[in-house]
Amino acid sequence: MAHALTNRAMVDMDLGDGPTTVEMASAALADEKRLCAKVKVQALQQAAHGHALVGDRRACDQLLDRAGRLIDRIDDDHPWGVATRTPLYLEIQRATCYSRMRLGAEAVRLRDQVMPSAEWRSSGVFAARQAAALADSRRPDEAVAALEAAVHVAEKVESARLRQELTTAWERLAPWHQASHGQEVRALFDGIGLPTTP
Secondary structure (H helix, E strand, O other): OHHHHHHHHHHHHHOOOHHHHHHHHHHHOOOHHHOOHHHHHHHHHHHHHHHHHOOOHHHHHHHHHHHHOOHHHOOOOOOOOHHHHOOOHHHHHHHHHHHHOOOHHHHHHHHHHHHHHOOHHHHHHHHHHHHHHHHHOOOHHHHHHHHHHHHHHHOOOOOHHHHHHHHHHHHHOHHHOOOHHHHHHHHHHHHOOOOOOO
16 A cells, blocks of 8 residues: 555656645655555655655655665565665655756756666656756756757657656756757757647
């Protein structure tokens, strides 16, 4: 049940609904003492995303720190949730949360640390999120380069999440939509059929 609630929190997170993400993740943690470490980590990191969506950095960091103390306790072999064992898993989550809170420079710093370990299928999502963080840091040249890498992945795999992250990065590049950077991104997005108009 807690795992199902955590999955529901993930859906709400993808919809950008911070309060409901927090509510669902909190419900998953209601009987925390009975949960295995993997479910606790999943629920805590989803709660962190929810708090990031509402701009509560302190709660976000505290939840991710709590989750970090549980990683070494994950000892089951169930096929779901294996990403929690990935090196730097929680730092990837923290970087995403920072990007959601528009903490561009800090998100970029963390992503620079974790990008080399990203798997191919996930690398497009990470690159698109990095582009958003770079745009927030007023580094449009680098943002366009990151988007180029993300679009390269989008040409190879079908991923609704990646397309949503690309759209978010485009929105963050709004100050440069009419500049050469915007034209470059429009050309990239046209190649994968992703609209750049409201």
